[in-house]
Amino acid sequence: MLIKKPADIRPSEITSEQNYLNRRDFIRAGAIVGGSVVASSAMSAVIPDARGARLGDVRRSKFSTDEDTNSFEDISTYNNYYEFGTGKDDPHENAQDFEPRPWTISVEGYAEKTGTFDFDDFVKPFDLEERIYRMRCVEAWSMVIPWVGISLAEVVKHFAPTSKARYVAFETLNDPSRMPGQRRRSLDWPYREGLTIAEATNPLPILAVGLYDQVLPNQNGAPIRLVVPWKYGFKGIKGIVRMRFTDQRPETSWNLAQAREYGFYANVNPEVDHPRWSQARERRIGSGLFASKQPTLMFNGYGEQVAHLYKDLDLRRNF
Amino acid sequence: MATASRSHTSTKISICAATSKQHLDTLTQVRRIWKPLIFLICLVPAILVVTDALELTGRLGANPVEEIQDRFGIWALRFIMVTLAVTPLRRLTGWNWLTRFRRMFGLFTFFYVLMHFLTWLFLDQGLLLSAILEDIVERPFITIGFAALLLLTVLAATSTNGMRRRLRKRWQTLHNATYVIGILGVWHYWWQVKKDITEPLIYAVILAVLLSARAWWRWRRHK
Numbered sequence: 001m002l003i004k005k006p007a008d009i010r011p012s013e014i015t016s017e018q019n020y021l022n023r024r025d026f027i028r029a030g031a032i033v034g035g036s037v038v039a040s041s042a043m044s045a046v047i048p049d050a051r052g053a054r055l056g057d058v059r060r061s062k063f064s065t066d067e068d069t070n071s072f073e074d075i076s077t078y079n080n081y082y083e084f085g086t087g088k089d090d091p092h093e094n095a096q097d098f099e100p101r102p103w104t105i106s107v108e109g110y111a112e113k114t115g116t117f118d119f120d121d122f123v124k125p126f127d128l129e130e131r132i133y134r135m136r137c138v139e140a141w142s143m144v145i146p147w148v149g150i151s152l153a154e155v156v157k158h159f160a161p162t163s164k165a166r167y168v169a170f171e172t173l174n175d176p177s178r179m180p181g182q183r184r185r186s187l188d189w190p191y192r193e194g195l196t197i198a199e200a201t202n203p204l205p206i207l208a209v210g211l212y213d214q215v216l217p218n219q220n221g222a223p224i225r226l227v228v229p230w231k232y233g234f235k236g237i238k239g240i241v242r243m244r245f246t247d248q249r250p251e252t253s254w255n256l257a258q259a260r261e262y263g264f265y266a267n268v269n270p271e272v273d274h275p276r277w278s279q280a281r282e283r284r285i286g287s288g289l290f291a292s293k294q295p296t297l298m299f300n301g302y303g304e305q306v307a308h309l310y311k312d313l314d315l316r317r318n319f
Numbered sequence: 320m321a322t323a324s325r326s327h328t329s330t331k332i333s334i335c336a337a338t339s340k341q342h343l344d345t346l347t348q349v350r351r352i353w354k355p356l357i358f359l360i361c362l363v364p365a366i367l368v369v370t371d372a373l374e375l376t377g378r379l380g381a382n383p384v385e386e387i388q389d390r391f392g393i394w395a396l397r398f399i400m401v402t403l404a405v406t407p408l409r410r411l412t413g414w415n416w417l418t419r420f421r422r423m424f425g426l427f428t429f430f431y432v433l434m435h436f437l438t439w440l441f442l443d444q445g446l447l448l449s450a451i452l453e454d455i456v457e458r459p460f461i462t463i464g465f466a467a468l469l470l471l472t473v474l475a476a477t478s479t480n481g482m483r484r485r486l487r488k489r490w491q492t493l494h495n496a497t498y499v500i501g502i503l504g505v506w507h508y509w510w511q512v513k514k515d516i517t518e519p520l521i522y523a524v525i526l527a528v529l530l531s532a533r534a535w536w537r538w539r540r541h542k
Contacts, residue, residue: 283382293444
């Protein structure tokens with residue numbers, strides 16, 4: 001069902017002053033902790049411009065799961081990245097010649113710091129962290145992936161959004177000469193995604209630049225992609241070239257393609273089925289031919305960190 | 320119509336037998352060489368699933384259950400197309416011996432649909448009865464697929480010469496359900512893809528051509 005006025009802000013989406021203050025406290029506390037780490041090890045994210053190069057100074061995270069991770073092969077050969085083709089093995093095959101560097105990211109909209117930044121300068125102020133997250137695809141399969149990335153909350157804070165900024169919108173590179181899948185209109189290019197400011201400043205989302213302590217493979221969204229572990233995989237926009245702070249809910253690609261099936265929030269929810277298939281269970285990739293599916297967890301098991309964001313939201317309507 | 324063409328063929332054989340031995344030889348060849356050979360070729364996709372699972376010939380990839388299910392499904396669709404192509408091709412070329420393969424292609428369609436279904440039942444759903452029933456009842460594309468399987472089971476069970484004789488004229492009416500199965504198959508495929516409908520569209524076009532050829536011939540005959 002179509003939401004009549006997508007631009008309207010529900011009261012539940014507006015951060016209360018108390019929460020806002022709490023958030024400030026949280027960020028300040030984080031900055032102090034982070035600052036002491038920086039002081040002791042002088043970390044800043046440097047991403048080598050070489051395929052498969054190792055990433056140094058990667059900090060482990062308390063948000064990581066201790067579940068068995070999927071193999072590098074599974075993670076890098078079974079992808080949805082329509083810019084390189086709609087088949088699962090297409091991205092691996094068609095992204096080999098893609099050159100992700102040099103790369104620029106344009107930061108726009110309601111923020112104090114805006115402009116076009118070279119990828120190296122964009123990531124430099126932040127710490128590299130390994131985040132081992134569950135990834136639940138809307139197609140009812142899942143993986144456990146050891147990403148390396150920078151905290152999106154830190155990135156958002158760095159660009160200092162103004163009070164008008166209610167959403168962060170992202171866009172993928174639109175260049176059919178480099179992304180062969182864009183020569184067909186399998187989606188309305190460029191790929192677009194977005195989060196509310198409250199979601200983007202939650203400590204869980206990251207902008208991933210690596211996988212298994214190596215530079216992010218092209219087919220996984222090099223050089224930089226979003227990872228939001230409590231949402232379906234399609235929210236994790238790849239090959240990001242634009243980040244825009246906006247007061248209106250941004251258009252998102254899968255919602256544009258099929259509004260009845262893919263919503264803006266796209267939170268993992270075993271109780272709300274996709275119109276054509278059940279979301280109650282998922283197949284864990286790598287579990288073998290004879291393994292049974294496992295139950296899908298509310299918010300993909302990240303409810304403790306994110307459920308409060310949606311406490312006044314009807315998740316059946318806002319799927 | 321098939322019974323008619325069958326007797327038509329046999330009359331032709333008896334006439335030809337007197338005049339030329341070549342036609343009879345063709346039929347013997349069909350029975351002794353081509354039928355077993357085509358049978359083995361039709362089995363290749365199924366054999367490859369097994370050898371790929373054992374990583375002898377290739378691999379099934381990161382999601383082997385989905386891969387197996389997709390392969391059986393797509394081969395089922397290909398076989399229903401091949402089955403439906405027999406009659407138009409025979410009419411266009413005059414190769415009447417093609418009819419001799421029609422039942423085999425139909426049974427291979429049934430075989431691949433059944434394997435597709437069993438993969439879903441055992442490997443995908445893990446025989447979880449509640450999930451299976453819910454899927455069949457609540458997911459329209461699965462309901463459609465299941466309906467096609469039921470129809471195919473009836474056709475496979477009545478495909479023997481004995482059943483054909485027993486059912487007489489009703490046999491052909493019953494087996495016209497093949498057209499319905501073709502439509503259900505393409506529909507099932509179309510409805511389950513996420514976004515890129517290119518491949519289902521290709522099958523839909525082929526099916527449309529095969530079915531409209533029949534409609535056109537029928538219309539011309541009645542004119």
